[in-house]
Ligand SMILES: NC(=O)c1ccc[n+]([C@@H]2O[C@H](COP(=O)([O-])OP(=O)(O)OC[C@H]3O[C@@H](n4cnc5c(N)ncnc54)[C@H](O)[C@@H]3O)[C@@H](O)[C@H]2O)c1
């Protein structure tokens with residue numbers, strides 16, 4: 001061998017030696033990202049949590065993938081969709097943050113996307129157009145959520161599930177029924193994401209009382225559609241009082257925040273960016289809970305005994321197993337008690353619709 005070729009031969013031997021100590025390449029990485037393990041010295045993912053996003057190429061999925069790639073608690077990020085997953089994966093994977101990103105395209109790759117995950121976030125499904133209710137999405141999204149949750153039950157039954165797909169008031173009961181059928185249901189690990197209602201409530205209340213929205217915390221209970229979204233303005237932190245007009249304006253705007261965005265987008269979908277922010281905030285809280293951090297509290301639509309309904313959104317304390325404690329409603333004023341009755345009536349129908357979709 002000539003002297004000029006010697007360093008190249010040494011380098012290839014070094015790479016071959018290092019590669020032999022690495023995990024075998026996963027087919028997903030080979031298929032959907034340009035990374036070839038043989039071409040890098042990486043020892044694989046750093047310690048942290050493994051997170052999958054199902055519906056990762058969508059309006060919520062893409063910015064959510066970006067935000068989860070930035071999260072320092074995430075070591076592995078799996079991006080699954082039935083379209084465009086390779087492109088989103090290649091794009092997000094170039095961000096120089098810690099998480100290793102892998103893409104998965106289509107049903108045959110669902111199991112690989114889910115295996116070993118600690119947290120599964122589901123924004124898969126169709127969004128509303130003007131004039132539609134969230135319940136109008138049921139016929140398409142119910143089947144999507146059912147199939148994805150069957151995958152979760154099979155491949156990562158201990159994962160925490162954050163369910164975003166609408167109608168949340170029905171898709172969470174669907175997921176619960178799927179898990180019950182599979183014998184894997186753990187009510188602590190299934191959480192409907194209602195954080196956007198809290199995010200909106202904090203923003204709108206802050207506007208009215210003239211505070212920084214980051215300093216305002218409004219509990220929003222019930223569910224995630226119309227009158228089931230019940231902001232508890234009597235429990236706002238920092239404590240403040242509102243005129244009857246302010247209460248009426250704020251309650252109406254918080255309950256119809258989603259519709260405000262759907263109409264403004266005029267047929268191009270529903271909230272995606274504020275939702276990705278809210279979903280990332282909620283997922284981060286779940287990961288802090290999984291890590292064992294104390295005092296992590298968020299509102300979420302979960303299995304609950306706070307009312308006579310089997311599911312209800314209230315504040316929940318998050319921990320190593322997901323929901324450690326479902327917190328009580330606290331004292332309600334007369335306006336809120338009336339709102340609660342209306343919310344429960346509509347919620348009962350939506351919950352039953354989800355349950356019977358799986359049972360029939
Ligand atoms: N919980 C909330 O507060 C909240 C807020 C906003 C939107 N949403 C809901 O989130 C859902 C997604 O909204 P979006 O704006 O991202 O919609 P979108 O159409 O932009 O994206 C949805 C993605 O899901 C994918 N998908 C469809 N079927 C799938 C399947 N079987 N497996 C995996 N992926 C699949 C699509 O390919 C698409 O990429 C809608 O149902 C919407 O109503 C909920």
Ligand SMILES: O=C(O)C[C@H](O)C(=O)O
Pocket residue numbers: 127128134166196257258259261262270271
């Ligand atoms: O309004 C929608 O359809 C999407 C979402 O539920 C929202 O609240 O923005």
